[in-house]
Amino acid sequence: MRPIVGLIIIAVIAISAYYDWNVGTIPHAASPHNGMAEEGSHNTDxxxxxxxxxxxxxxxxxxxxxxxxxxxxxxxxxxxxxxxxxxxxxxxxxxxxxxxxxxxxxxxxxxxxxxxxxxxxxxxxxxxxxx
Incomplete structure (x- = not known):
């Protein structure tokens, strides 16, 4: 039972981190982007x-x-x-x-x-x- 709970916790953390890094959690109301990660959309040049x-x-x-x-x-x-x-x-x-x-x-x-x-x-x- 412990390994299953540990695996679920690791999966939730991994999914949360992936979502935060790619989509983000801050609303972008003024942004022309729709909040979805696009290739090359994070360009600071x-x-x-x-x-x-x-x-x-x-x-x-x-x-x-x-x-x-x-x-x-x-x-x-x-x-x-x-x-x-x-x-x-x-x-x-x-x-x-x-x-x-x-x-x-x-x-x-x-x-x-x-x-x-x-x-x-x-x-x-x-x-x-x-x-």
């Missing part, structure tokens, strides 16, 4: 979503500091820091500075509450502001 983003680099005056930014539509699995790294040629910046600049460019949004399918302004750093 900024270059592949150029039709959904503003290709011009703009600047915004935040306080006394002028920030350059680029608007990007967030895809599944993307984070603020990951998008900023891709936009800035994988250079490493202080995460707290990236968060502060993102929240300054998007005053009504917290960096950890970005929504898939929505467009946000992400900071563009020149090579002399690398920290």
């Amino acid at each position: 900024i270059d592949n979503i150029t039709e959904e983003q503003n290709e011009e680099t703009e600047s915004s005056q935040v306080g006394s500091i002028s920030l350059q930014f680029q608007e990007v539509v967030v895809g599944p699995g993307q984070t603020v820091y990951g998008i900023v790294k891709e936009l800035n040629d994988e250079l490493i910046y202080a995460p707290n500075k990236v968060v502060e600049d993102f929240e300054a460019l998007n005053p009504s949004v917290l960096s950890h509450e970005i929504i898939i399918g929505h467009s946000y302004r992400f900071p563009i750093y020149s090579s002399n502001t690398n920290e």
Whole structure:
């Protein structure tokens, strides 16, 4: 009896993990995807979503500091820091500075509450502001 119960528990955990990794448990109401896993749907490459983003680099005056930014539509699995790294040629910046600049460019949004399918302004750093 014990081996059967153990096998059932392992099967439930495996099915749960498979479902979570492939379909997910977070609702994607704003996402153009229907929540089903599709081959290639988890692409975080900024270059592949150029039709959904503003290709011009703009600047915004935040306080006394002028920030350059680029608007990007967030895809599944993307984070603020990951998008900023891709936009800035994988250079490493202080995460707290990236968060502060993102929240300054998007005053009504917290960096950890970005929504898939929505467009946000992400900071563009020149090579002399690398920290």
